[in-house]
Amino acid sequence: MKPNLKPPAWINSLIDSFAPSWLAEEIQGDLYELFVKDILTDNIQSARRRYVVNGLGFLFKNFFWKRSPSQKTATMFSTHFKMARRSLAAQKGNALINILGLVTGIAATLIILTVVRFERSFDAAHSNVDDIYRVVRVSGNDMSEFRTGISYPVPVAMKAEIPALKNMAAMEYFGGANLDILNASGTTAKRFREESGCVLVEPSFFTLFDYGHGGIAWLAGNPDKALVEPFSVVLTKSAAKKYFGDENPIGQSIRFQKQHDAKVTGVIEDFPANTDFPFTVLVSYSTLTKLAGNGINEWVGVSDSHQVFIQLAPGITKEAMEAQIAKVHAAHTPKELHESRHYLLQALRDVHYDPRFGNFSGRTITRETILALQLVALFLLLTGSINYVNLSTAQSTLRAKEIGLRKVMGSNRKTLVFQFLTETFVIVLTADILALALSEALLPLLQPILNLKLNRLNFTDPGILFISLGIVVGVTLVSGFYPAWTISRFHPVRALKNSFATERLGGMSLRKVLVVFQFTLTQILVVGTFIVVSQMRFFQNVDMGFTREAIITARVPDRSAEGLKLLEDQLRAQAFVSDVSFSYTLPSGVNRNRSYSDIGPPESKEMKDYTVYEYVSIDPSYLGLYNIKLLSGRNLTLADSMQNILLNRNLSKTLNLGTPEEAVGKQLKMNGHLVTVVGIVDNYYSNSLKEGFDNIVMVAEPKSFSTVSIKLRAGEHANLPEAVQAIEQLWKKNFPDHVLSYQFFDENIKAFYAQENKYAQLFQLFSLVFLLIGCLGLYGLITFVVNRKGKEVAIRKVLGANVSQILLMFSREYVQLVALSFILAVPVAYYVVNNWLSNFAYHIPLSWWHFATPGLVVLLIALLIVSTKSARTANANPVDKLKYE
Amino acid sequence: MSGRIYLGELEELILLMVALLNKEAYGVGIVDELKAQAGRDISISAVHAVLHRLEEKGFVKSKMGGASSERGGRRKRLFSITAHGRNALEELRDTRHLIWNLIAKTSPA
Numbered sequence A: 001m002k003p004n005l006k007p008p009a010w011i012n013s014l015i016d017s018f019a020p021s022w023l024a025e026e027i028q029g030d031l032y033e034l035f036v037k038d039i040l041t042d043n044i045q046s047a048r049r050r051y052v053v054n055g056l057g058f059l060f061k062n063f064f065w066k067r068s069p070s071q072k073t074a075t076m077f078s079t080h081f082k083m084a085r086r087s088l089a090a091q092k093g094n095a096l097i098n099i100l101g102l103v104t105g106i107a108a109t110l111i112i113l114t115v116v117r118f119e120r121s122f123d124a125a126h127s128n129v130d131d132i133y134r135v136v137r138v139s140g141n142d143m144s145e146f147r148t149g150i151s152y153p154v155p156v157a158m159k160a161e162i163p164a165l166k167n168m169a170a171m172e173y174f175g176g177a178n179l180d181i182l183n184a185s186g187t188t189a190k191r192f193r194e195e196s197g198c199v200l201v202e203p204s205f206f207t208l209f210d211y212g213h214g215g216i217a218w219l220a221g222n223p224d225k226a227l228v229e230p231f232s233v234v235l236t237k238s239a240a241k242k243y244f245g246d247e248n249p250i251g252q253s254i255r256f257q258k259q260h261d262a263k264v265t266g267v268i269e270d271f272p273a274n275t276d277f278p279f280t281v282l283v284s285y286s287t288l289t290k291l292a293g294n295g296i297n298e299w300v301g302v303s304d305s306h307q308v309f310i311q312l313a314p315g316i317t318k319e320a321m322e323a324q325i326a327k328v329h330a331a332h333t334p335k336e337l338h339e340s341r342h343y344l345l346q347a348l349r350d351v352h353y354d355p356r357f358g359n360f361s362g363r364t365i366t367r368e369t370i371l372a373l374q375l376v377a378l379f380l381l382l383t384g385s386i387n388y389v390n391l392s393t394a395q396s397t398l399r400a401k402e403i404g405l406r407k408v409m410g411s412n413r414k415t416l417v418f419q420f421l422t423e424t425f426v427i428v429l430t431a432d433i434l435a436l437a438l439s440e441a442l443l444p445l446l447q448p449i450l451n452l453k454l455n456r457l458n459f460t461d462p463g464i465l466f467i468s469l470g471i472v473v474g475v476t477l478v479s480g481f482y483p484a485w486t487i488s489r490f491h492p493v494r495a496l497k498n499s500f501a502t503e504r505l506g507g508m509s510l511r512k513v514l515v516v517f518q519f520t521l522t523q524i525l526v527v528g529t530f531i532v533v534s535q536m537r538f539f540q541n542v543d544m545g546f547t548r549e550a551i552i553t554a555r556v557p558d559r560s561a562e563g564l565k566l567l568e569d570q571l572r573a574q575a576f577v578s579d580v581s582f583s584y585t586l587p588s589g590v591n592r593n594r595s596y597s598d599i600g601p602p603e604s605k606e607m608k609d610y611t612v613y614e615y616v617s618i619d620p621s622y623l624g625l626y627n628i629k630l631l632s633g634r635n636l637t638l639a640d641s642m643q644n645i646l647l648n649r650n651l652s653k654t655l656n657l658g659t660p661e662e663a664v665g666k667q668l669k670m671n672g673h674l675v676t677v678v679g680i681v682d683n684y685y686s687n688s689l690k691e692g693f694d695n696i697v698m699v700a701e702p703k704s705f706s707t708v709s710i711k712l713r714a715g716e717h718a719n720l721p722e723a724v725q726a727i728e729q730l731w732k733k734n735f736p737d738h739v740l741s742y743q744f745f746d747e748n749i750k751a752f753y754a755q756e757n758k759y760a761q762l763f764q765l766f767s768l769v770f771l772l773i774g775c776l777g778l779y780g781l782i783t784f785v786v787n788r789k790g791k792e793v794a795i796r797k798v799l800g801a802n803v804s805q806i807l808l809m810f811s812r813e814y815v816q817l818v819a820l821s822f823i824l825a826v827p828v829a830y831y832v833v834n835n836w837l838s839n840f841a842y843h844i845p846l847s848w849w850h851f852a853t854p855g856l857v858v859l860l861i862a863l864l865i866v867s868t869k870s871a872r873t874a875n876a877n878p879v880d881k882l883k884y885e
Numbered sequence B: 001m002s003g004r005i006y007l008g009e010l011e012e013l014i015l016l017m018v019a020l021l022n023k024e025a026y027g028v029g030i031v032d033e034l035k036a037q038a039g040r041d042i043s044i045s046a047v048h049a050v051l052h053r054l055e056e057k058g059f060v061k062s063k064m065g066g067a068s069s070e071r072g073g074r075r076k077r078l079f080s081i082t083a084h085g086r087n088a089l090e091e092l093r094d095t096r097h098l099i100w101n102l103i104a105k106t107s108p109a
Helices: A011-017 A021-041 A042-059 A071-092 A092-120 A151-159 A237-244 A284-290 A292-299 A318-332 A335-340 A369-407 A412-448 A461-488 A492-497 A505-540 A563-575 A624-625 A650-655 A716-734 A745-788 A790-798 A801-835 A848-875 A880-881 B010-021 B027-038 B042-056 B083-106
Strands: A132-141 A145-146 A165-182 A187-199 A219-222 A232-236 A253-256 A258-267 A281-284 A306-312 A341-347 A551-555 A577-583 A594-601 A610-619 A632-633 A644-648 A667-669 A673-681 A694-701 A707-712 A742-744 B060-068 B074-081
Touching: A011 A042, A011 A369, A021 A042, A021 B027, A021 B042, A021 B074, A042 B042, A071 A092, A092 A369, A092 A745, A132 A151, A132 A667, A151 A165, A151 A306, A151 A318, A165 A284, A187 A237, A187 A284, A219 B074, A232 A237, A237 A258, A258 A284, A281 A284, A281 A745, A284 A292, A306 A318, A318 A341, A335 A341, A369 A412, A369 A461, A369 A492, A369 A745, A412 A461, A412 A745, A505 A745, A505 A801, A505 A848, A551 A716, A551 A745, A563 A577, A563 A707, A563 A716, A577 A624, A610 A644, A610 A650, A610 A707, A610 A716, A624 A707, A632 A716, A644 A650, A650 A667, A650 A673, A707 A716, A742 A745, A745 A801, A745 A848, A790 A801, A790 A848, A790 A880, A790 B010, A801 A848, B010 B027, B010 B042, B010 B074, B010 B083, B027 B042, B042 B060, B042 B074, B074 B083
Parallel strands: A187 A281, A232 A258, A610 A694, A644 A673
Antiparallel strands: A132 A145, A132 A306, A132 A341, A165 A187, A165 A253, A165 A306, A219 A258, A232 A281, A253 A258, A551 A707, A551 A742, A577 A707, A594 A610, A594 A667, A632 A673, A644 A694, A667 A673, B060 B074
C-alpha cells in the first residue's frame, strides 16, 4: 500500500475523545472498512473525504452522546440535583424560610464586606505605599497631643539635611476658598465658593503618590513644570469643567480669596473616590512663600493643615528617620520647643485608620471598627446557617422513611451525606444569587449612610464575586454538614417503622443551643443599638450651655466697623430677625474659627506659668443671643476692647480665682498685658460631648469679628427658606463680590456626631436584620413543632385542656430560650457598650432599663410569633385531627 | 398479540437485513446489503443509530466479534435478531398480507 493511504487521524481522535469507550472501536472499525473499500473503488481523496463525512455523521446522532449506566459519577450528580429539586419542591415553606434567612444574611454580609473593602482600599494602591510616611506632631509633656501640622521650615530643612530622604511632598490644605473666574480683560466672569478640595502642593506629590498605575493622568499641561511657579494652578477634570465649561482652561486666570490671581497650567484626571487626598484645585506650593510672609521661617508657629509626606529610601527604618528628623529639629529650635514637641512618622497605611490625626478627607475608620463590621458579617452568616441547621434537623424526622428506603435500596452513608449537601448547596446558591442582586439594589440606597462612593457594580467586582463564592461553599459546609450527618445516621429498619419520636433525636438539645446562641447575638446587638440610639438622642437634646435652635450663621466679608453696623441695621430691620451678633467664632460646632493663646496670673514669667485658653471675641448681644449664662459681673461692651475680659467658670477654677463673685475684678496677664476680669460666664461645651469643657476667655475686639449670627424669631421655622432668601438678597446688595455661605447652627453642632450617627443608623439596620433572621428561624421551628404535635393538642383538648394552656405549652420552651439568651447577652452588651460610651466625656448613665427594654421587646416579638402560629392549632377542632386515626 | 409494535420504515428494513445476514450483521455489512438488496444509500452513522435503537427496543442483540485486518485490527459488533424482533417482523408481514388480500378482493382486476 502506498504510504499515505491512511484515514484522517483527527476524526479518530475526535471519536476517541467523545464517543463512549465501548462504541469507539466498532465505529472506527466500520469507518476504516468503508475507507478501504472506497480506496479500491475510487481515489484516495474522495475516500478520505467520505471518511470525514461519515465520521462527522456520528456526531449528529443521539446514541453517540449517551452514556451507559456504568459511568456513574455524572449521572449520580445530576440525580442528586434532581432529588434536591424535588425535596425542596416538596417542602416549599421550609425552603422559603431557609432561603429568606440566608438571603438576608448573605446580602447584609455582602454589603458589609463591600464597605470594608472600600475602606481598606484607601490609598492602598500606591506602588511605594509601604515606604511612605506622614510627618506628624506629637506634643505635650506626656505626649498626649496628636496633630498633623508641621512648621513651614521643617520640610525645607529636612530636604537639605537628611540624605536618606528619597522623596518628599509638602502640602498646605486650606480646603475651602472663594474662586473668581476672570475673563480676558481681568474682570470677574463667574464666582464660586468651594468648601473643600483646595490645596497648595509640591510637584513631587505626583511622583510620591502614583495611585498604582503611573499616577494621575495629565490631560493638559506639563507634569514637571505645571506646579513649579508661584500662583500656578492645576485643576481636576471636573473642576475645570465646572469653572470653564467647554473652554480650554489652560492659561485662564482664577482669583483666589478676592486677591491672588493664579494661572491655570494643567488639567488632571479626577482623584479616585478612595483617597484621603480629595483635591480638586491644586495650587503650586511655591505660592506659600508669597502668602505666608515671615511665617515661612517660623519654627514655632504651626498650622494643622500643613502636612508633609515622605518616602524612605530602602533600608532606612522609621525609627532611624525619626531620630534624624529630631536632630534637624533640635538644631534649629530652642530646647523648650524641641523637648515638648516631637515630629514622628505615621505610616501611610495608617492614615485612613487613625482618628487621632485625621486626614484631608475627614474620614477615618478605626481598625477596631473594621473588625467589628467583619464580626457582624460573620455572625449574620452564622445566624442564617443556624436557621438552616435547626429547620433541617427538625424536618429530618419527616424524611426518616425516605432515608430508610434509600438505605434499603443500597445507598451508603457517603452518598446520603452527599445527597443532603447537594440539597443545601442548591438552597445556598439560590440564596447567594438573590442576595447578590439584593445587595446591588440596596447599595445605592445605603450610600448616604455608609458614606460610600462606589464606581462599579458588585457583580463586576471579581473580589466580591470571589467572596460570594466563598460564602456559598462555607455556608453549605457549615450549615449542611451537621444535618446531613445526623440524617444519614438513621437506622434503616427503625426509620422505616417510623419509631422516631422528636425527643429521641440527638439534634434536639443542639437545636436549643443554637437558638440560644442566635438570640444571644441578636440581643447583644439590639441592646447595644438601643443604648447607642439613646446616647445619640442625648446628644441632640442635652443642654450644652447655649441655645442652638433657629440660628443662622455666616462669614462676614467686610469687617470694617461701618460695614458691620450697616449689615446689623439691615438685618434687624427684617421682621423675622430677633437678634444679631458679631463674633470671632461660634460657641460650638465643627465648622468655626479656633484660636488659642496663653493667660496666667499677673506675676507669670515662664511658659509653664500660663494656661492655654480659647480666644473668643464677642459683641454685647452675643451672650444674650446664645443664652450663655453670666454667673457674675457684667456683660462686655465694645468699649472694653482687650482690657476687660470674661472668663468661663472652668478657666476661673483653673486659675484659682475662687467663686464667680470673688473672681470679678481680679487682674490677669494675657499676651504680656495686664487685663481685668469683669465677669464669669457659665461653662458650655465648645467641643463635642466627647470632650470636656475648655478654658475660654471672651474679649470685645471688633477687628476680629468675622462671623455673624442671626437669630430668627420664634415661629419663623416654617418660613426658613424665605428667611434665607431674604438674607441672601441683603447679602447681594451689600457684598456684590461675595457668595453667601451660611449654615444652620444646630446642624453645625450635629456634625460633631456625624460618624456616630452613621454608626447608630447602621446598627439599627443590623439589629433589624438579626431580628428578622432569628424570627424567621423561630417561625420555621414552631411551625414544625405545631404540625407534629397536632394530635397531642387534640387529645389534650379532648381531655379538658383549654386554649391558653396549650399556648403556654408551646411558648414556654421558647420563652425560656430567649430569656436565657438575654441573660447571656447582658454582660457582653454591657462590656461593649460601656467601652463605647467611655469615648464620650459626657454620656448617659447606664441603668437596668437600658437592657430590660430591648430585651423585653425581643421577648415579646418571639412570643408573638410563637403564639400566633400555635394559636391556630390550639383553636382547631380536635375531631378533625383525630378522626383519621 | 402483544401490544402494538412501533417500527419505522428504516428500522424495519434494517431489522430485516439483520435477520438476512443471520448473526453476521454489522455496520458496513448492513450498509452493503441495503445497497445491494434495496438500492438504498444509507450513511454508516444512520445505520449505527438505528441498530442502537433496535437494541434498546429489544429487537436485536449484539456481541463483539473477532478482530480482522481489513478493519485495522478492530473488532466488529455483530448483531442478531431476537425472538421478539422476529415476532415483530412476522406480525408486520402478516398484517400487510391481510391487508393486501383485502385489497385484492375489493379492487376489480
